[in-house]
Every structure is written in structure tokens, then in C-alpha cells.
Amino acid sequence: MNETAETSGAVLPMACDLSTGLCGADASAPRRVAVTYVTDPICSACWAMEPAWRSVTYTYGDLLDVRHVYGGLLPSWEGFADVGNGIHGYGDVAGHWREMAEHTGQAMNVSVWEDDPIASSFPPSMVLTAARDVAPERDGLMLRRLREELFVHGRNISRQDVWARAARNADINPDAIQERLDDGRAKDLFAADLDSARALGATVFPTLIVEAGGDRITLRGVQRPDRLAQVVADAAGVQRPRPSVTLEEAVAHLHVGTTAEYATLLGTTGQQAVAALRAAGLRPHQLPGGAVWTP
Template structure:
């Protein structure tokens, strides 16, 4: 994430379109969508605001079942991650599911909510870093020590974003768990069983649009314009350095998406 994180808080306060992003740190298709999702926020910075809701993808392997992809045990998740890597071009450590498979996505969801108790900026940063931990580095984010390490690294680099002592306290407290339970209620209310899923609406309006699953950038922009046809993007960037500086960290695929002319 960018060193100057005020741009995130500004977006979350001043946007004319509200986006709710239902996701999960262990969702490979959410990671696959990062290039398009980041590009949308970059192109419409200052004009949209968003919040994340954690989907609770894998409660545990005794209860998890994905009939669409024929997945009911950890080893079967590896091929799905390989598919997401192949289709999206985003790097993925699919060997995780053979070497040290996460037992649940709930701990990582709770950790994101614990960071979010401090600010939306903290939630944004922590979610990205915990995704990088599992997707890029193959770390088992079902382990509390890994989640604490992610918090320590974020706090060390950006102490103004995350207070480590408070994060560690909230990580084992009830408020973060209650916030996650509220997210799960919203997931059920909207009938969501796949992630990522995004709802978009004009601020103050009830009607909106919903997008479910991995989509190209054009689909996200078309959904945005369906509810806000007057919304104009910023000038298209051709500067890789500028884009990397904005996000602080970016994969080659994310940069490629940002620089691509539609």
C-alpha cells in the first residue's frame, strides 16, 4: 500500500458511489481480481467509497463443500488455484494446499476485522498484506502466529496505520468476532455463496447492481456506469512508477492491467 494512506480515508468519506466488496483472504478469485479492482479504484479515486465484508469461505474442512468445483478437501483446492493463476496471470502459491493447507479461513477474516476496528485504512492494508502472505509467500494464514506476524510487519512499517498492541488485543477479543459474525449475516442476507462479490449503488439510493465472480475490468466499469453514468475516470496513466508508488506494492500483472488501454 502507498505510504500516503490518506487517499484511502478520503475515498471512504467522499465517494459518490458506494461499493460493498464481499471477499475472503483465502479466496483465489478475489486475489485474481486485484488488478481490475485496484485499477477501478485508481481510475475513479475520490469518486467511489467502499467497505469490505469477510465471506467466511472455509469454516473448516468437515463442513466445507464446493460442488461447483468438486472440492471437499484441501488437496482439491490446489487445482482451482492453478486455474485462477492461469486465467488471471496473478502469481499464486498453489503448492500451499499440498504442503501446509489452511484449516479454515475464519482466523484471517477475524484478523481483518480486528484491524478494521482501528480504521478502514487499517483493514485495507491488512487485507492486502494477509493476501500477499498466503498468495505470494505460501504462508498458512489459518495460524494465529502468521496473522500476528502480518500485523507486526504492517505496524513496524506504518505505525500510524496500525497500533500493534491494540491489534493483538482485538485479535483475541470479542468485538472483532462480532464484526465478522455481522459480515456473515450480510453474506447470507444477499444469498452469496461465491466470492468475490460486489454491490454498487449511488450514495443514498436503494437500487444498485451486483457482480459475482471473477470479471474483466470492463465489466466493473460498465457496472459502475450503469448506476453513475456521469462518473468520469481520471486520465489514463502510462507511468508504471506512478502506479507502483500509489500502491507501494504491486505485482507485474497489476501494473500490466493499469497501463492497458481499454
């Protein structure tokens, strides 16, 4: 198996289907793409990549097999320091998130660090591994709903009432999650994820491992939308389609979404997205870095 910055070992295309944009020995059969996404529910860089990620999963979702691995960003504040980002305790996180939001244009609520600081990312990670065990097909949706509680609403996702609301919004029974937390299954599942993250060599969040046709590419850190889309398209053996998403389709897919998320999916500038969203009657909630829109 190859692991390179560019897909290697590809078969030269022998035919291209103009109606689908597919090229290859069998132009009607794009490759399925396995994506291992090593992440953490309180990772601000992962939230900053949501515009690119949500756009890619909309465009190529039928070809993607996504596996989330929860890697444990913050065991506790005791002995923890992120010197590169100027974080020595939870009091430094709000400022870092504001900078991240303004730099990336991805709206981010920082209030949890001022009002109800998160002590560890391990409890919400165990919630996610339990939810995945209950409803594996809703793993990605549960992660998104939990992140919305934190990054949109500024709530402490370690709290039972908060993660239970996220579970209900993802159509997962919170009692089934609690049962796995109580009997230790969630802890064991999370420990297995921590082992997987180490085995994969994931030293930063986000880390995306994209595999198809015997080739593998590892992407570390926040990926630009065009870069991520091109990597997935190349892995699948398809041409990148031109943006053709209507506002109605974008709202149906994103529902609660930031300006950056809507602009990326629509293929417009942020200003154009704002104008279209206002005209459609969506309600903005202003946060550092931009707005969040709700139908």
C-alpha cells in the first residue's frame, strides 16, 4: 500500500464518460473511498474544517465509507499545555478560539470557556463511542449535533442534559448511551479508539486517512475545501463536478450552518451566501468569525 502526497499506482484511464465525468477502465464504476477521520469533539481545528468536510460529504457521500476515531485531545487540565497556541489552562482557550474563528471564517461560540469550562474531552468522546455502538449509521450525525451544542450554543458537552439533547436531535436513544456509560462498554470502546489513533500515527487533529484502490493519502490539519475535494475525487477516480447546489438543497443538507459552510457548499463568496440566506428568510446568530444560520 502506498502512502504519498499524491495518489500513486493509478491505472491510466482508457475511457471517459462525459455525462458523469467518470474516467477509467470502467468509466461507469467509480471507486469507493474509505476515510478514517481521527478527531475529537472539542477540537476547534476540526470545527474549522466543517465547511470543507460537509461539502465533500454532500458531493461524494454515496462513494464514502467514513470511520470516526476519537483520539482524546484533552485527558484533563492537570499537566496539559499547548504551548504553540498559547494554552496553559482553560482560561486561555476562549482567546485561541476567537483567533481561530477570525482566521478561518468559521463561526465559533467561545462562551463555554468563560461560563462552564470543559474539564476533559474524554467524557464526550465516550458518549460518542457509545452512540456509535447504539446506532453506527448515525455516528457522523451525532458528532455534528454534539459539536453544534458546543461550537454554536456554547454548552458544556460533558453534561448529561446537553449530550442527551444532541442524541435526541440525532434520533438516538440517550438511555441506550447512558447504559453503555454505566456498564463500562463506552470506556472500553473509547480505549480501543485511543489505541487506533496511536496505531495510525495521528499526532494532530484533524487527521484524515483517505484510501481507495490500494493507495492511501494522509491529510493532517485543517484542509482547504478545494484540496479536500480534489483528494477525494482523485481517490474515487472521478472528475470534480462544478458547484450546482441550490439554496434549497443547501438548507436541506446543512440546516443549521455557518456562513462559511453555506458559502462552501454553494460555491459562492461569504457575502453572496449572506445575501441569499437573508433573502430566503434564514435567521443569523452572530458569533466570533461569522454567523450561524437557522431556517
